[in-house]
Amino acid sequence: MVEDFPISDSLHLIDLGIIKRCLVGWRDGNFGNYKSKWCAKDILRVSNFLENCKMPLEIHRSVRGLDTLCYWKGTEFRTFLYYLGVVILSDVLPIDVYQHYLKLFCAITICSSNVYNKFLNLAEVLLNSYIEYFRDFYGEDYMSSNIHNLTHLVDEVRKFGPLQSFNSYPFENRLYQIKNLLRNGNLPLNQIAKRMSEIVQSEISLLPNDVKSNLNFPVLKNKKSDGFFYKIEFETFALSQEKSDKWFLTTNNQVVAMKHVILKNGTPYISGSSVENLDNVFETPIRSSYLNIFKGILGNTKASNFYPITSIKSKLVAVEYGNEMFFFPLIHTL
DSSP, rough: OOGOSSSHHHHHHIIIIIHHHHHHHHHHHSSSSSSGOOOOOHHHHHHOOOOOOOOTTOOSSSSOOGGGGOOOOOOHHHHIIIIHOOOHTTTTTTTHHHHHHHHHHHHHHHHGGGGGGHHHHHHHHHHHHHHHHHHHHHHHGGGGGHHHHHHHHHHHHHHSSSGGGGGHHHHHHHHHHTEEEEEEESSSSHHHHHHHHHHHHHHHHHEEEEEHHHOOOOOEEEEESSEEEEEEEOOOOOOSSTTTOOOEETOOOOOEEEEEEEEEEEEEEEEEEEEOOOOOOOOSSSGGGGGGGEEETTTTTEEOHHHHHHHEEEHHHHHHEEEEEEEEEGGGGO
């Protein structure tokens, strides 16, 4: 039956619809209410911030400046929503408009992981409030179908699981790869099947024998003469010494920067320094710590300690702004 399937690719609609509409409106001042229009200085500040942010290797596309907004891909809007908007928008939006944005951000974050299922009722309240006040902030003409679709979002998540489990990004990316396998227009399915078979066989042949027989995670890499490993790969993410890939959150909510990995009796332990005096990024509509989001003073870390890999709750996206670091869970790793 029709009702047994998601009514829409909700995450894709939010990224490409609402977030794009808001960014264009803030930049160009074409909302019915000009309260949120950015001046040239604010536009430059946002663009410089976006262009200087370094994302973890799991986020394959960096976010470009606002001058190329019409060319942004869906992944750029998603990165802005999940990790960057909360940081920069507090400086360029009036406080009430920023609080309105936080309702959307918190609701979408809650809907994006099973870890936050206990907050689904709150997400529903936040989305309804976001819709209710959208007209006041941006005008009647901008109450589009995308805004209306938010009313169905939590019901979809209750029925089908977190947004990540039924969004179309994997299909979109894979279609692009498949298209590039075609050499001409003759027998396209045959071509694709043959090329994919060649790729699989090629990748398997390049693997060392010990890896072919044992693809268990985690995998330790980049061993140096000191006996330490400087990269550890899990099934859905990797940690390394790189500035944008070294941060993780522990099960007791410590934010840790990895230094290296050692083996103790065959078990990997991560040597790292935790950030001192973590604080909430925002207090309303829900404390950010409830969503595993924190901030700390740049360089304010404790002495090194050893962490078993079982203590890792998620990898973190670390965003530097001013003299502070903002930490967001890499949403698919929770």
